Amino acid sequence: MLAHFEQRLQQLQLYCRHKSNHLLSGHYHSAFKGHGMEFDEVRPYVLGDDVRTIDWNVTARTGEVHIKRFHEERELNLIFVVDHSPSFIWSSDKINRCYTATQFCGLLGSAALANNDRIGLLQFSDQVNEYLRPARGKSQLIRCLSKLLLPVRQVEHTSVNQVVKHLGELSIKRSIIVLISDFLTDENYQENLAILARKHQVLAIALDDAKEISLPSRGLFQLTDSENKQQTSIDFSNPATRNQFAKQMQQRIKQRSLQFSHSGVDLLRHTLGDDPIETLMGFFQTHRQRVEGETGG
Numbered sequence: 001m002l003a004h005f006e007q008r009l010q011q012l013q014l015y016c017r018h019k020s021n022h023l024l025s026g027h028y029h030s031a032f033k034g035h036g037m038e039f040d041e042v043r044p045y046v047l048g049d050d051v052r053t054i055d056w057n058v059t060a061r062t063g064e065v066h067i068k069r070f071h072e073e074r075e076l077n078l079i080f081v082v083d084h085s086p087s088f089i090w091s092s093d094k095i096n097r098c099y100t101a102t103q104f105c106g107l108l109g110s111a112a113l114a115n116n117d118r119i120g121l122l123q124f125s126d127q128v129n130e131y132l133r134p135a136r137g138k139s140q141l142i143r144c145l146s147k148l149l150l151p152v153r154q155v156e157h158t159s160v161n162q163v164v165k166h167l168g169e170l171s172i173k174r175s176i177i178v179l180i181s182d183f184l185t186d187e188n189y190q191e192n193l194a195i196l197a198r199k200h201q202v203l204a205i206a207l208d209d210a211k212e213i214s215l216p217s218r219g220l221f222q223l224t225d226s227e228n229k230q231q232t233s234i235d236f237s238n239p240a241t242r243n244q245f246a247k248q249m250q251q252r253i254k255q256r257s258l259q260f261s262h263s264g265v266d267l268l269r270h271t272l273g274d275d276p277i278e279t280l281m282g283f284f285q286t287h288r289q290r291v292e293g294e295t296g297g
Helices: 002-031 056-062 097-114 138-148 160-169 190-199 239-263 276-295
Strands: 037-044 066-072 077-083 118-124 128-135 176-181 201-208 220-224 231-235 266-271
Touching: 002 097, 002 138, 002 276, 056 066, 077 097, 077 128, 077 138, 077 160, 097 118, 097 138, 097 176, 097 201, 097 276, 118 138, 118 160, 128 138, 160 176, 160 190, 190 201, 190 239, 239 266, 266 276
Parallel strands: 077 118, 077 176, 176 201, 201 266
Antiparallel strands: 037 066, 118 128, 220 231
């Protein structure tokens, strides 16, 4: 069992390191900026420099035009906030939500390492299950990935709102918060999510199972709630039953999108079985186009 766990972790590290080094690091750096600019040096002006950076005091003193140079002050925390409940890890695909969430964390975490950012992890279900404070280094990323691959504990319900509220109350410096869940809940977490987004840069990743959305056309199925273990029999051969089930799922998905858009938080939808790197690259390209549109760049 231990050997299998270590093998999965090693495979995950290789996948994430390769994909991140070749595709992700530059996009990550551009999308998640530091929180200010720090003075670097004064140097002579060369053609093409921004005239707004001219240091007039040095220019007057030396008789030669000089400019101020600055570099980005990063010191960023990247904190993964990941659903670790029985309802989340269920999947009809051999690659479940838990492993897919770990792939996303490994990819973004590898990009964070390349940018010398700190990495942290918060796992939740009905409460905060585990919190690893942000720290630098490869060993910290491995600790986070190892925690994510561990079995979940049994709970009766999962609360997205509670963990979002908890994050908003934490006394931590401005960070990049990556929320990962399916977010298919009847909870209203919009207000606390908006509060969190004012304090931190928040990105949400919703992991969807295609078979939960595209239902079978016929057959009698017994569904078991993975948290409270309640069982329900549904006859999908009945068009009215099938339509009602599909309508409820679409309503949840619509409500999910509205809560994030009204909170000002980007929501990535990822279908299990797809490559996480493609989802992330799509987000970074859209983000870049949006920023260029806003700045006229």
